[in-house]
Amino acid sequence: MDFVKPDLRTVNVIRYVTPLREGGSLPAIAEADDDFLYVLKFRGAGQGVKALIAELIGGELARAAGLRMPEIVFANLDTAFGRTEPDEEIQDLLKASVGLNLAVHYLSGAITFDPVVNDIDPLLASKIVWLDGLLMNVDRTPRNTNMLMWHKELWVIDHGASLYFHHSWTNWQEQAVKPFVQIKDHVLLRSASELVAADEFLKSKITPEVIRAIVSLIPEDWLLTMREGTPDEIREVYASFLEMRLQSSDIFLKQAQDARETLI
Structure with a gap:
C-alpha cells in the first residue's frame, strides 16, 4: 500500500483538565472542541517548539512504521485561556503557549x-x-x-x-x-x-x-x-x-x- 501523507486535524482547546507533572515540560490533559481529551504539549515549555517538532516527526514516523501511535493534532490555545488558573507556574506556561501547540489523543484507561x-x-x-x-x-x-x-x-x-x-x-x-x-x-x-x-x-x-x-x-x-x-x-x-x-x-x-x- 502506498504511503498517504498525514493530514493532521486542528482543534481548539476549551478546557484545561489537569497537569501531568512528569519531567520539566508540564504537559496536561485538556479537552478540545471536538469533545475529545488530549495530552497537550506546550510550545512555551522548557524546550519550546523543538520538542513539539520532535514529537510530531517521531510520532508520525512511528505511525508510518506500522506502530500503534495515538492520533496527533495541532491544538490552538486562545489568549483568554487559563486566565482563571490559580497555579502561577501553569498560568505562565499557558500565557507563553498562546497559538499553535501539539496534542496527542488521550488513551483513557491505558x-x-x-x-x-x-x-x-x-x-x-x-x-x-x-x-x-x-x-x-x-x-x-x-x-x-x-x-x-x-x-x-x-x-x-x-x-x-x-x-x-x-x-x-x-x-x-x-x-x-x-x-x-x-x-x-x-x-x-x-x-x-x-x-x-x-x-x-x-x-x-x-x-x-x-x-x-x-x-x-x-x-x-x-x-x-x-x-x-x-x-x-x-x-x-x-x-x-x-x-x-x-x-x-x-x-x-x-x-x-x-x-x-x-x-x-
Whole structure:
C-alpha cells in the first residue's frame, strides 16, 4: 500500500483538565472542541517548539512504521485561556503557549508498559528499538518507558526527546552518522532479537518520500521562532538529517546489536 501523507486535524482547546507533572515540560490533559481529551504539549515549555517538532516527526514516523501511535493534532490555545488558573507556574506556561501547540489523543484507561509484566513480540520490540535508534530517542528506558498498554495492545508515545541534534544544530551532518550509544539503556533491547529483520522491514516503510512528507507538516509558525534559518532551510535540515541517518542505518543497527550482546 502506498504511503498517504498525514493530514493532521486542528482543534481548539476549551478546557484545561489537569497537569501531568512528569519531567520539566508540564504537559496536561485538556479537552478540545471536538469533545475529545488530549495530552497537550506546550510550545512555551522548557524546550519550546523543538520538542513539539520532535514529537510530531517521531510520532508520525512511528505511525508510518506500522506502530500503534495515538492520533496527533495541532491544538490552538486562545489568549483568554487559563486566565482563571490559580497555579502561577501553569498560568505562565499557558500565557507563553498562546497559538499553535501539539496534542496527542488521550488513551483513557491505558496503563504504563511494564517489561516485567507485559510480554512483547521480539520483532515488535526490534522495530521500536530500531526506530528509536533512527530518531536518537533518549527517553525509552526502564525508568520511563513511554509506552502504554491499551486494550491489550502496545502503544508508543512521547518522542519529544528525539532528534536532540537540533539543540546544537551546527554539527548536524556529523550527528546524522553517529552511533547511538544511549541505545544500551533501551527498555526493549533485551527483547529485540529481530533487529536485522526490523532494519529490512522499516527501510521499506520509512523512505525519503515518507520523511519529507512528514517534515513538511511542521508549521511555519513554529519554524519562525527558531534562529537557524528560514522555514524551508530548517525543514531541509530535518529531512536531510533523517535521510542520512536512514542511509547509515547499519551504524546504529550494529550499536544496538553490540549493546544487546552485553545483556544476554
